[in-house]
Amino acid sequence: MTVKAAAAKRPMSASARKARNLNILRIAALAIIVIIVLIPFYISFLYSIKTHSDISLNRLAWPQNPTLDNYRRVINENKYVGIGFKNSLLTTIPTVVILLFATSMASYVLARNSGPFYKVMYSIFISGVLVPFQCIMLPLYMNIYNLGLVSTNLGFILARSGLQVSISVLAITGFVKGIPRELEQAAAIDGCGKFGTFWRIVFPLMMPINVTQGVLNTLYVWNDYSTAVVLLRDDSSRTLPLAQIIYFGENMSELNLAFAFFMLAMLPVLVLYLCTQRFIVSGIMSGAVKG
Amino acid sequence: MTVINTGRKRRLTTYFLREHGGNLLFMLPAFALFAFVELIPFLQSIPISFTDKKAIFAKAWNYVGFSNYAKLITNRTFQDTFLHTAHFTLIYILGANLMGLMLALMIWRGSRLNNLVRTLLFMPFTVSLVASTKVWSYVYTDVLMPITGQPSPLGLTSQVIPGLAVIAIWRDMGYCMLIYIAGLQSIPLEYYEAASVEGASWWTKFFRITVPMLMPAITSNVTLILAWGLRCFDYSQMVITMKAAKTTAVFVYEYIFGNSRAGIGQAAAIILTLVLVVLTNVITVILRRREVEL
Numbered sequence: 143m144t145v146k147a148a149a150a151k152r153p154m155s156a157s158a159r160k161a162r163n164l165n166i167l168r169i170a171a172l173a174i175i176v177i178i179v180l181i182p183f184y185i186s187f188l189y190s191i192k193t194h195s196d197i198s199l200n201r202l203a204w205p206q207n208p209t210l211d212n213y214r215r216v217i218n219e220n221k222y223v224g225i226g227f228k229n230s231l232l233t234t235i236p237t238v239v240i241l242l243f244a245t246s247m248a249s250y251v252l253a254r255n256s257g258p259f260y261k262v263m264y265s266i267f268i269s270g271v272l273v274p275f276q277c278i279m280l281p282l283y284m285n286i287y288n289l290g291l292v293s294t295n296l297g298f299i300l301a302r303s304g305l306q307v308s309i310s311v312l313a314i315t316g317f318v319k320g321i322p323r324e325l326e327q328a329a330a331i332d333g334c335g336k337f338g339t340f341w342r343i344v345f346p347l348m349m350p351i352n353v354t355q356g357v358l359n360t361l362y363v364w365n366d367y368s369t370a371v372v373l374l375r376d377d378s379s380r381t382l383p384l385a386q387i388i389y390f391g392e393n394m395s396e397l398n399l400a401f402a403f404f405m406l407a408m409l410p411v412l413v414l415y416l417c418t419q420r421f422i423v424s425g426i427m428s429g430a431v432k433g
Numbered sequence: 434m435t436v437i438n439t440g441r442k443r444r445l446t447t448y449f450l451r452e453h454g455g456n457l458l459f460m461l462p463a464f465a466l467f468a469f470v471e472l473i474p475f476l477q478s479i480p481i482s483f484t485d486k487k488a489i490f491a492k493a494w495n496y497v498g499f500s501n502y503a504k505l506i507t508n509r510t511f512q513d514t515f516l517h518t519a520h521f522t523l524i525y526i527l528g529a530n531l532m533g534l535m536l537a538l539m540i541w542r543g544s545r546l547n548n549l550v551r552t553l554l555f556m557p558f559t560v561s562l563v564a565s566t567k568v569w570s571y572v573y574t575d576v577l578m579p580i581t582g583q584p585s586p587l588g589l590t591s592q593v594i595p596g597l598a599v600i601a602i603w604r605d606m607g608y609c610m611l612i613y614i615a616g617l618q619s620i621p622l623e624y625y626e627a628a629s630v631e632g633a634s635w636w637t638k639f640f641r642i643t644v645p646m647l648m649p650a651i652t653s654n655v656t657l658i659l660a661w662g663l664r665c666f667d668y669s670q671m672v673i674t675m676k677a678a679k680t681t682a683v684f685v686y687e688y689i690f691g692n693s694r695a696g697i698g699q700a701a702a703i704i705l706t707l708v709l710v711v712l713t714n715v716i717t718v719i720l721r722r723r724e725v726e727l
C-alpha cells in the first residue's frame with residue numbers, strides 16, 4: 143500500500159507511465175499464456191484424482207472427494223505399470239551414463255583438434271541429425287534381431303545410445319570450444335597425461351553441459367515411442383510410453399486410472415527437470431546458437 | 434629444418450602416433466555406438482530400397498532398380514502422406530518459431546519473474562509426444578468444445594493436421610523460446626541506443642537490428658523443427674484411425690512392419706531423408722546469406 147501511494151504521489155513522466163503500463167500489459171499477457179500452457183498438466187492431475195463417478199458427472203469441476211486411490215489401483219491392478227517402470231529405468235539410466243562418458247570424451251577430442259581428419263569425423267558424427275529414424279529402422283531392427291537383442295533392455299540401450307550420439311556431440315563440442323585451453327596446457331606442462339588432463343581438468347569443467355545434455359537425453363529416452371515400438375516386441379519388454387498407450391486403448395472407460403498412469407510416468411522426468419531447470423535453461427541457451 | 438636427424442624424427446613420429454592414438458581411443462566408444470546404430474544401418478538401407486523385398490527376413494528378393502521410387506512417386510497414398518507431413522511441418526515451423534520468438538521478446542531480460550516463466554513454458558517439453566496427444570484430445574473435447582462449440586479437430590478430416598500441429602507447437606515452443614532468448618541476449622544494446630537516437634521506431638529496430646542479429650538462432654530453430662516435423666510419427670500414430678493424419682513416417686512403418694513390403698517402405702524412407710537433407714541445406718544457405726548482409 144505505502145509503496146503504491148508513494149509511486150502515485152511521485153510525478154511520473156509520460157514515457158515512464160507508458161513503460162509501466164506496457165509492463166503491466168506484458169505481465170497480464172504472460173499470465174494468460176502460462177495458464178493456457180499449463181491446462182494439459184492441470185487436466186491430467188485433475189482427472190487422476192477423481193473417482194469414476196466424479197469424472198462421468200462433471201469432468202472439469204474440482205472433485206467432491208479428491209482421492210489418490212486411482213494411483214493405488216493402477217499400480218496394483220495393472221502389472222504393466224511395474225514392468226514399464228522397471229524397463230524404463232533399466233534402459234534410461236544406462237543409456238544416459240554411457241552417453242555421458244562416450245560423448246564427452248569424443249566431443250573433447252573434436253573440439254580441441256582442427257586437422258582435416260577431425261573435421262571429417264565431426265561432420266560424420268553430426269550428420270546423424272539429418273537421418274530420420276525411419277530410414278535406418280529396418281536395417282537396425284535386422285542387426286539387433288540377428289544379435290538376439292530384440293525385446294531386450296540391452297538392445298534398446300544400444301539403439302537409444304547410438305541415436306543420441308549426434309545431437310549430444312553437437313551440443314557438447316560447441317560448449318568445449320568455449321572453455322579456455324590454458325588450464326589443460328598448464329596440466330600438460332606439469333606432466334599430466336591425456337587421460338589425466340581430461341578427467342581431472344576438462345571433465346569437471348564440462349559439468350553444466352553434461353547435466354543439460356544428460357537431462358535432455360533422459361527425456362528423449364524416457365519418452366521414446368517410435369524406437370520402442372519397433373524394438374520392444376514382447377509384452378514383458380514394454381517401456382512406459384508403450385505400456386501407457388496399450389493400457390489407454392484397453393481402458394477407455396476408466397479415464398481416471400489412465401490419467402493416474404500418465405501422471406506416474408510423467409512425474410519422474412518432470413521432477414528431474416524442475417530440480418535441474420537452472421542448468422537446462424542456461425545450458426540450452428549457451429549451447430544451441432553456437433552449433 | 435632440413436637437418437632433422439633420424440632419432441628426433443622417430444621421436445616425433447612416436448609422439449604423433451601417441452597423440453593421435455589417444456584421440457582415436459577417446460572417440461572410439463561414441464563412434465562405435467554411432468556406427469552400429471546410424472552409419473552401418475544407413476549404408477545397408479540404400480541397397481534395400483532398390484529391391485522387391487517383401488517380408489523383413491525374406492530370403493528371396495531381386496534388385497528392381499528404381500522401380501520402387503517410380504511406384505511411390507505415382508502412388509496416391511504416398512503422395513497423400515507426404516502432403517500431410519508437409520502440411521504438419523509447415524504449421525509446426527511457423528507456429529513454434531513465431532510463438533517462441535514472441536515469448537522470447539517478452540521475457541528475454543533476466544529477472545526472477547522471467548526465469549519462473551521460462552521454467553514453466555519449457556515444461557511441456559518433458560511430456561512424451563504420445564501422452565501429449567492423448568491429454569490434448571481431452572483438452573479439445575472437455576475444455577475447448579464447451580467454450581467454442583467446435584468439435585475436436587482430432588476427429589475432423591479437414592482439421593486433424595492443424596490439431597496435431599497445435600500439440601507439437603505447445604510442446605516445443607519453449608525450446609525455440611530459449612534459443613531465441615540466447616540470441617536476443619547476445620545483441621549489443623548499443624545498436625538499439627544508436628537507433629533510438631536516430632528516432633527509429635520499435636518496428637524499424639525489430640526488422641533492422643533484431644531479426645538480422647537473430648539469424649543464427651532462426652537458422653538453428655527452423656532446421657531443428659523441420660527435422661522433427663518431417664519425421665513426425667508419434668502424433669500421427671495416436672490418431673491412427675484418421676487417414677487424413679497419416680504421415681510419411683507412419684507410411685514407412687506400415688509398409689515395413691505391417692504390410693510386408695519392406696523394399697517399398699525403405700524407398701519411401703530414403704525419399705524422406707533426401708527431402709530433409711535438401712531442405713535443410715537450402716534453408717541454411719538462404720538464412721546464412723541474410724546473416725552476412727548486416
